[in-house]
Amino acid sequence: MHKIDALKGLGLSLEEICSVIELYFDDAIVIHGKQKVLDILYSHLQETEEKIEALQQFRTELQHNIAKMLRFIDQAKG
Template identity: 55%
Template sequence: MSSRMQIGELAQRANVSHRTIHYYERIGLMKPAEREGAGYRYYDETAYQRLEKIAALKRLGLSLDEIAAVIDLYFEDASGIKGKEKVLEILEAQLAKTNTQLAELTGFRRDLESNIARMKSLIDQARQAD
């Protein structure tokens, strides 16, 4: 867990393949790594944190494009971020989506809980009938 690592170690720690990291770099989601000598990429701790954040945002259902639109907020001085109005728009749209999703998810959980109860009682009934 050295602070300076190659792609293999980074990939393993972040639980992705090295090809995934290449891919993220190609599409602009990971910044081009420092290339020492003739081509090997070297990463530091923030690269790892960035991959973790990407994974977390993916779990929330964001596409890689959407992630690219917001991730710099987590890793750059916000005052240096380009197109602030545009970013603000994106954030507010995302917030609206998130609120809707929270509401739907809460409803879904209710459904799951009641279905679980139903299933349990049906299974119990079946057992009694033996």
């Protein structure tokens, strides 16, 4: 149970934990299990970086649209 809690603490989903937990018990030195967890964590990091990039792009688009609407309003006011 401690290993499951530790893996959950690293941000792994239950599905991901299921895919690596047996490696912790089958591998006497636990290297394969840790490598698999590391691969999952790298994947999470890549997904996070992609989401951050998409959000930054969205923020830039929002800022542009806000500025555009403010200019339109200012022009309409005369």
